[in-house]
Amino acid sequence: MTYEVQPGPPGGGSGPAPAGEWRRRGTVSLWVPVMLLAFLQVAGSGAAGRHQSVRVALDGPGYLLLLAGPALLLLRRRAPVPVAAGTAVVTLLYVVLGYPYGPVFAALVVAFFSAVAAGHRKGVLIVAAGAFAAHALVGLWLYRWLPPSGDTRASWTEVSGAAAWLAAVLAAAELFRVRRERIARERRERAEAERRRADEERLRIAQELHDVLAHSISLINVQAGVALALIDERPEQARTALTTIKAASKEALGEVRQVLGALRTPGSQAPRAPAPGLDRLPELVEQATAAGLRAEVAVEGERAALPPGADLAAFRIVQEALTNVVRHSGSRTARVRLSYRPGLFQVQVDDDGPAAARGETGGGNGLVGMRERAAALGGTVETGPRPDGGFRVRARIPLGGRSASGTSGTPAGNTTPHPAGPAAEEHS
Known part of the structure; x- marks a missing residue:
């Protein structure tokens, strides 16, 4: 299992803020900038007006216009375009009436x-x-009929300067929008990547637990049946079955404890026992023998150490295949073939069948887990009944980045199940 901590409110904290706290923060973030902007426009324009003798001195209507722009900004979140239009009208009216230039354009920006x-x-x-x-x-044609009387006709240079200033404001606003959207997109992508990593970790742990528990519990189930059948007539054989149950349950508990221990100890310093690999194949054969299944192992090619991921996947695939033979096959013999080839490792498990009617059938995750393990390494798993009866599991795992089929035309991660009917679904 994976524990996720829900993010708190912006700025940190151990939990979400109360609704009243959020409203207070929203009110502060809305009003404080507006009040600072109003003070800047009034104080700045008043100071600038002392050095602009050709402009009209600030009076009541002038101060009212200076305050009207910041006041409109209080509605900028609800109606941004109407607020922009209203602020432009207020600013233009201030300039047309001849009041001193100054930071009056701040509200418009x-x-x-x-x-x-x-x-x-x-x-x-x-x-x-x-x-x-x-x-x-106004600047080019209507200046004669508007105050101040000392103003003259605006030049095209001044008009062009105003156009350049306005274009710069719009360009800066667009850059601000693009940057804001990029930051939001990157934040969403990081959150999505975190969710994917959490999902992959949950899937990996689920596969490990399934493989460990399915194998051990199947063995325990078989031996428990043997013990129940022989406890009265052959108590010594029943004792042997119970001993096998004890050993299998102890091993399963140890592996489950290892997986859960890695979860409970965060960070790279988490104590981890070595992951199981094909070096433990004799243990699987011994456990299968204790369950009444004779497992024959054959090796083709020169045996070589596999990468850790491929080694673990091969071990789990053999483990799951032998578990399926114990649970779902009437055969008491299974053949395991390990093939070492340049750039490719293949494992194949066969039994002679027929499918057994005992135990649960269908609805398992074993075959799906096999395919997912192989696909994560760029390999494939084929499962299904053999033409001469029985059941076959064949996994191909590429080594060194080559495709599982040995050709460039097969996409990595593609799974090609063996043509099979309902019998394939009986294995889990």
Whole structure:
């Protein structure tokens, strides 16, 4: 199992903040910037007006316009485009009435940034184009009828400067939006990667537990049946079966404890016993013999050490295949063939059948687990009845990055089950 810790509120904390705390934070983040911006516009424009003799001195309506822009920003989250349009009108009216230049454009910049960041680029462009057209119209043709009387006709250089300033604001807003979306996308991708890693870890642990428990419990089940059948007539044989049950259960508990111990000890320093591999194949044969199954092992090619992942997968595949023979086959003989080839390892387990009616059939995860183990290494698993009867499990595991089939045309990770009917589903 995997334990996941739900993320807390932004800024840390051990748990989610109460609803009242979130509302308070939202109110502070909305009002404080607006109040600071209003103070900046009023104080900055008042100070700048002392050095602009040709402009109209600030009065009540002028201060009202300076406060109107920041006040509109309180609605920027609900209606970003209307707030941008309203702020543009207020700012343009302030300039047209001849009040001193200064940080009056700060509210307009914030409004444009908020609207673009919210994804309303087209609406902001329309508002910006309208505001620039009105500014150019007033500066080039209507200046005679508007205060201040000392103002003169605006030059094309000034109009172009205003256009460049507006374009720079829009470009910066777009860059801000792109960066914000990229950060959000990367955050989502990291969260998705974490979920995938957690799912893969759960699957790996589920496979390990299934392979360990299915094999051991199947052996225990068979030996328990033997003990029950012989406890009265042949108590010594029943004692041997019970001894086998004890050994199998002890081994299963040890392996389960190893898997769970790795979960409970986080970090790379977690104590881990060596993962099982084909060096423990004699133990599997001995356990199969105790369950009444004779396992014959043959090796083709020169035996060589396998990579840890391939070694574990091969061991689990043989273990699961022998477990299936014990549970689902009437044959008391299984043949295990290990083939070592350049760049490829193959393991094959055969039994002569027929399928046994005892025990549970269907609904297991053994065959699926085999295929997933092999596919994770770029290999394949074929399972199904043999033409002459019995059942066959054949796994191909590439070594050194070659495909399982030995050809470049077979995609890594593809599983090609042997043509089989319902008999294949009886093995789990």
